Amino acid sequence: MKFKLTFWRAVFIVIMGLGLYSSFIRYFRGLGAVSNMTDQFPWGLWIGFDCLCGVMLAAGGFCMVGAVYLFNVEKLHAVVRPAVLTAFLGYVLFIVGLLFDLGRPWYIWHQLIYMNPHSVMFEVGMCVMTYTTVLFFEFLPNVFEALNWKTPIKWIKKIYPVLIVAGILLSTLHQSSLGSLYLIMPSKLHPFWYSPALPFFFFGSAVAVGLAMTIFESTQSAKVFGRQLELPVLVTLGGALLVALWVNALLRFEDYFHRGLLRAIFKPSYEAYFLWLELTLTFVLPIAILSFKKARLSPQWLYLASIFTVLGFITNRLNIALIGFETYVGHHYVPKWTEFSITLMIIAMGFALFGVAVRYLPIFGDEHEQAVPARLPRNEVEAARALASPVLTHAGD
Amino acid sequence: MSKAILYDATMCIGCKQCEGACAQQNKLPYDDTVAAESVQSAHKYTVVLSKDDKFMRRLCMHCEKPACASVCPVGAFHKTAAGPVVYDVWKCIGCRYCMVACVFAQPKYEWQSLNPRVRKCIMCPDRIAAGKQTACAEICPTGATKFGERDELIAEAKDRLRQNPSNYFPYIYGLNEVGGTSVFILSSQKAEEYGYPSPAKIGDIPMPEYTGKVMERIPDFIPVWTLVLGGIYWVSHRRDEVAEAEAEERNGSKR
Numbered sequence: 001m002k003f004k005l006t007f008w009r010a011v012f013i014v015i016m017g018l019g020l021y022s023s024f025i026r027y028f029r030g031l032g033a034v035s036n037m038t039d040q041f042p043w044g045l046w047i048g049f050d051c052l053c054g055v056m057l058a059a060g061g062f063c064m065v066g067a068v069y070l071f072n073v074e075k076l077h078a079v080v081r082p083a084v085l086t087a088f089l090g091y092v093l094f095i096v097g098l099l100f101d102l103g104r105p106w107y108i109w110h111q112l113i114y115m116n117p118h119s120v121m122f123e124v125g126m127c128v129m130t131y132t133t134v135l136f137f138e139f140l141p142n143v144f145e146a147l148n149w150k151t152p153i154k155w156i157k158k159i160y161p162v163l164i165v166a167g168i169l170l171s172t173l174h175q176s177s178l179g180s181l182y183l184i185m186p187s188k189l190h191p192f193w194y195s196p197a198l199p200f201f202f203f204g205s206a207v208a209v210g211l212a213m214t215i216f217e218s219t220q221s222a223k224v225f226g227r228q229l230e231l232p233v234l235v236t237l238g239g240a241l242l243v244a245l246w247v248n249a250l251l252r253f254e255d256y257f258h259r260g261l262l263r264a265i266f267k268p269s270y271e272a273y274f275l276w277l278e279l280t281l282t283f284v285l286p287i288a289i290l291s292f293k294k295a296r297l298s299p300q301w302l303y304l305a306s307i308f309t310v311l312g313f314i315t316n317r318l319n320i321a322l323i324g325f326e327t328y329v330g331h332h333y334v335p336k337w338t339e340f341s342i343t344l345m346i347i348a349m350g351f352a353l354f355g356v357a358v359r360y361l362p363i364f365g366d367e368h369e370q371a372v373p374a375r376l377p378r379n380e381v382e383a384a385r386a387l388a389s390p391v392l393t394h395a396g397d
Numbered sequence: 398m399s400k401a402i403l404y405d406a407t408m409c410i411g412c413k414q415c416e417g418a419c420a421q422q423n424k425l426p427y428d429d430t431v432a433a434e435s436v437q438s439a440h441k442y443t444v445v446l447s448k449d450d451k452f453m454r455r456l457c458m459h460c461e462k463p464a465c466a467s468v469c470p471v472g473a474f475h476k477t478a479a480g481p482v483v484y485d486v487w488k489c490i491g492c493r494y495c496m497v498a499c500v501f502a503q504p505k506y507e508w509q510s511l512n513p514r515v516r517k518c519i520m521c522p523d524r525i526a527a528g529k530q531t532a533c534a535e536i537c538p539t540g541a542t543k544f545g546e547r548d549e550l551i552a553e554a555k556d557r558l559r560q561n562p563s564n565y566f567p568y569i570y571g572l573n574e575v576g577g578t579s580v581f582i583l584s585s586q587k588a589e590e591y592g593y594p595s596p597a598k599i600g601d602i603p604m605p606e607y608t609g610k611v612m613e614r615i616p617d618f619i620p621v622w623t624l625v626l627g628g629i630y631w632v633s634h635r636r637d638e639v640a641e642a643e644a645e646e647r648n649g650s651k652r
Contacts, residue, residue: 104491107488110490116469118608169622177611184608
């Protein structure tokens with residue numbers, strides 16, 4: 001196979017080159033040289049984006065596994081594999097990101113022997129570690145199928161119920177706990193973002209972004225890999241996204257109402273501008289779009305709504321991690337270009353690995369029935385019957 | 398019998414000998430340049446600030462219920478029975494959660510190091526163990542920094558406020574802040590004037606309680622949520638099995 005230099009490959013090479021340079025600075029000159037983090041701003045872009053947003057963007061995995069295997073939304077079956085792949089890559093890259101951000105990454109294993117059960121960070125760490133393992137097993141059937149290994153697939157099928165329940169349990173725990181990380185900073189984090197309900201917000205936004213990312217990813221993959229777009233899938237996801245956004249919006253409203261901030265959030269201020277941007281992207285635009293039935297049935301509008309949602313919740317988490325601390329600290333934090341370049345490198349690695357996986361593994365393959373745990377309907381007729389059967393059963397009563 | 402430090406700003410003459418003694422005790426560089434620095438850092442655990450001919454010291458407050466110890470994923474910080482909040486560099490993985498969590502912004506980082514450590518005042522635990530005072534208290538020429546039993550120092554601080562009310566802003570900073578600390582500040586002005594967080598803002602609740610409320614629910618949440626998820630899985634898959642069986646039956650009867 002001949003290597004052809006396309007535009008995106010050139011971009012990838014440049015990003016990787018700059019990223020490697022920045023990595024060198026990180027490990028041979030130290031955190032002070034590579035970042036604009038200071039004693040006043042000990043958590044920067046890497047915690048704000050790579051960790052908080054990274055884990056959120058990977059939430060599609062547990063959302064789709066939950067929808068398909070827990071709630072039997074058979075329609076969404078086609079997106080489970082890409083969602084699990086994204087989640088697996090997302091978590092692996094999250095750990096890669098941590099290796100840059102931790103001051104002493106070579107001691108990361110201390111987590112396993114010096115446990116502090118009172119620490120939210122400890123809980124998040126353990127959950128992420130275990131969940132990445134679960135995702136690895138959920139992803140493994142792809143590899144076995146590609147190699148045509150039948151027996152190991154059977155083994156994994158046997159433990160599939162355990163993997164599914166464990167994966168969702170662990171996701172519930174650590175997605176919400178990322179928010180709990182900030183509960184201990186009531187006097188530092190701006191009241192627009194500090195709330196006792198942070199764990200609920202983080203879980204809620206993970207579900208919304210999980211759905212939005214799956215829409216985004218399916219549309220994007222259809223474009224890039226020239227696949228047929230599964231419209232019924234997108235429509236189902238779009239409807240669920242609308243519900244998730246409303247739930248999130250109501251939670252936020254309730255919180256501001258109870259803390260008496262409803263007036264303050266409309267008063268112009270540095271924080272308010274960022275809050276407005278966030279609320280417009282997370283709620284106003286996507287909810288407005290999805291409220292129209294025509295938009296909910298149109299791939300283009302669904303794509304747009306999903307992009308707004310994802311950008312909105314990224315803004316939300318960056319506001320929490322960075323903007324929300326600026327008033328307390330008394331000055332701005334702007335990441336150094338080397339910080340950006342490492343984040344970009346990690347994102348680029350994600351895209352590249354996704355592309356490689358799709359090329360060599362049956363991610364979008366037609367053989368996906370093989371990895372389905374036993375007792376799922378095989379074709380659409382049976383699926384329709386299965387869905388209708390509870391109704392029929394009760395009608396006979 | 399836990400130890401504490403009482404710093405009385407009205408007695409402080411701003412000689413900065415505590416800074417020097419601290420540097421020497423902790424093997425940190427100290428010269429005129431460092432002395433002129435008015436911020437705490439990885440190489441300056443304590444600082445004497447001056448404003449309008451008045452002075453104020455800053456150092457780790459050694460909270461009774463320290464946030465740094467509660468948030469550290471590997472338990473690198475802990476509050477000793479003797480009073481100091483100490484740091485075990487070997488355990489530390491460098492997540493810097495302690496720095497973000499501390500309301501007094503005391504933990505500082507060696508940003509330039511390739512194997513960085515968190516640095517802060519550790520209240521000379523070796524000296525305390527040897528029955529000595531902290532280096533800063535020992536060298537203080539006026540007794541502005543006084544080392545002693547926590548209970549006795551609280552009584553003494555209250556005494557000073559009672560006997561010389563005109564000298565002081567009537568508040569013992571550290572007595573109740575975030576559930577009480579082991580460093581108490583007396584001064585003629587509010588401690589907030591010198592960068593201490595305001596008592597109204599940080600409150601009396603020990604910081605670990607903010608996350609503790611959530612963390613203590615997790616042991617109950619895990620089995621309950623597992624049962625719920627397992628239940629949903631079982632129900633939705635049982636439904637499939639029944640549907641399949643019924644479909645077979647129907648097909649059979651048609652034939």
